[in-house]
Amino acid sequence: MSLLLHLQQQLSTLSRYHSSPSRIVVAYSAGIDSHVLLHALWQLRERHEFELSAIYIHHGLSVNASIWQQHCADVCAALGVDFQTAKVTVDLSIGKGLEAQARQVRYAKLVELAPQNSVVMLAQHQDDQLETVLLQLKRGAGPKGLSGMAEYFSRTKPINSYQQVHFFRPLLDISQAKIHAYAQEHHLRWHEDDSNKNTDFERNFIRHDISPVLMQRWPHFAKSVSRSARLCAQQQSLLDEVTLEKLDNLRIQKHILSVKGLLALSESWRIQVVRMWLDERNIISPSQAILMQLSSELLAAADDANPVIRWQDWQFRRFEDGLYVIPLAQEITPDVRPLALSLPVGLPNMLGVLSLCSHKASSKQRNVLPVDNIEQYPVSVEFGGFSRRFTPHDAHHSKPLKQWFKYWRIPPWERSSIAIICQQTSVIGLLIKGTFHPSKTVSVEHTKKCDEPVLSYYIQYQSNPE
Template sequence: MINLTPWLQAPAWHIAFSGGLDSTVLLHLLADYARTHPAPPLRAIHIHHGLQPAADAWPAHCELVCANLGVELRVIHVQVAPGASLEQAARDARYAAFTNVVGPGEVLFTGQHRDDQAETLLFRLLRGAGLRGLTAMPAQRPLGQGSLARPLLAIARQQLHAYAQAQGLTWIEDPTNSDTAFARNYLRGEVFPVLQQRWPQASQNLARCAAHLGEAQGLLDEVAQADLAKAEEGAAAAWVGLDSLALAVLAALSPARQRNALQYWLSHRTRLPDARHWAGWADLRDAAADAQPTWRLADGRLLRSNGRIWWLSGDWLQAPQGEFAWADSACELALPGNGSVRLTASKPLAGLTVRYRQGGEVLELAGRGRRDLKRLLNELQVPPFVRSRLPLLYQGERLLAVANLPALGQADCQLHWQLPTNAQGLS
């Protein structure tokens, strides 16, 4: 029924096992394959959202199914964040758990099928999604250190149901699946039966349409990659841990190509804004040269500085605080929420501390005398959002060096800063 060849070299297989029809059939197929062919070790993951009393009995059912198939099961309890969309919040919590479990090169199998593909397309059409939102769910995509695979996408729900009955499988019927207050349930229970009475191939044709849209999006992604390659040139070497794009390169493109390039770039970093919020890009792009505009997005923000736009997320959304004594400068010093620093010096130094800017700092430079740090940072075009978190090395009350700026340090003393590792929030 399914082709598992693309994933045979993975170190391990995981399956998202809810206990419902789709994942039960997929688990049965994977376990059967693993019994009769060389295959990676197979483990099941059941996510308990705790959203309804009936769900408390589901882990026991899943444990029984997995025990009968000889498959290890891991039950993970998650907290679903409150918000406008319970479905989206539950999905976010579920996939965050999956990401934590899947190791390097490992595969997580999920049970989405052809009808899911069709329902997703229609659901997004009704919400007014753009081309990227209308593209087909891919058969495989990255997930954390591994990947997510959907081997049932070419198979109809009716085929899965027939297989389950023929094999004598038992599965959970989630009572919320019949609650048409949820948009997807309404489409599945009320809309699609009517469509299929008039057009029996509706699900198959919609799924094929989604695949065509996915191919068109792939071509636009190639255009975006070419545009971004030019815009990514010229990034400041001292801040290589931060992603940025040359504003002039983007502004020279047509408005449609600007949005296309940014959608591709942002899709790896944050949930994309809807059409109403793209005015934030125009405000950022068209602001006065001396302005410092910010475009706030779901998982971070874009800022403009020195002719570039910069993506900030994670620790970069909070200004670091504190003063840190450095007892042993031969060792790396961790800075809470701000990466770490290490020192290279011609001789051992004592009485060192690392601080952040408060204003009015003065640095003594060979051949230039005492200079105001603010002016020096202006000369080097250090972005304003970097300045507040730049580690400064002091000996007593004397400023010795500014991190990652060799020109702002004593000749025999340089401070090297490893920027926060979660700055990008890549998705």
């Protein structure tokens, strides 16, 4: 079957995943694979009634990157295809490999740029799938890893969480030999990435030193591996259906799982459910060893314990019957920061900014904490010191803050980030997740709206200062 006929069939297959897209975007790199995909789709665009565009991601990792960018622009101009380009930065200081980090920032930018109701086409082919499966075997992967690259997957846009970008790999059953034949038939020109010959990269080592030997011995080896990957993907899909049912039964809240429910599962199912839970939030799962630690060191810990399991930028925490996964954050140490007029105070860990304002400084402020007599009784924002007593506006008596936090069921790791607003030695309010909770001594009505404040001053919170 010709590459063009195969691609035509794949466009029809796409309807299994996605209603006919009004726009197809090619992730264009100036290499032969994406150039062939772009050209073939260009030939089919009118028959299948879709708009075609291309995006080039400039990683800045090669001195030739700008040359490749211009080549992509020229090809798209000649075809009459809309073209877009964007630069990204690959930060190697975070400890990930160059290939993995470049791939991560590339996909993130594609998700950001892809228009609504579009499908991003990726040009990976059968030989790429072979390399992927061999790499997964080398890493000791299970069925999910041995499924290789998925034919179709989705990512959520970072700004509009309800909008998704869909990716499709229509050439996974096409060999690179067919891609080269198509390029020669249509007299296409392309650029080779100079890093593709560097066998220090694992994928290049397999491509140049391993795959040719396997293909010489077994000419249909790539096709067989592709079929095995597809079978593994089918089995994984069935497993995911059952796992999702178990996961849904364990949800206390959207991102919190029941500890008792997890402990009722077998070790294998427990690990499977947690992996899916992490995958839902695009969190890279920890190693099998860490996931096995989860049962013995965290889930089975005493009720009054505060265990932590960390990996990369994440941590598992437990509170009451809830299992949480949260980002690692710098510990907030006890601190006192005075509040003065016209001198905003930045809160630690990028929690926002507090400002002490007069009623003349701004009007119609919401979510504020009124204060008075600041000349006689200075105001400060403090962290730590949970033994101090506090009387919430809707309570009849005071208790130490730590008892209120326990009563309000605030997890221990969130308590250090609560800003305590003090006037002299009295706690007049708390800032919890961006919302003020005034004491009984503060007029509650004025915390909701200050169109015409009765009191002279108020504290204002700003979450994202410019």
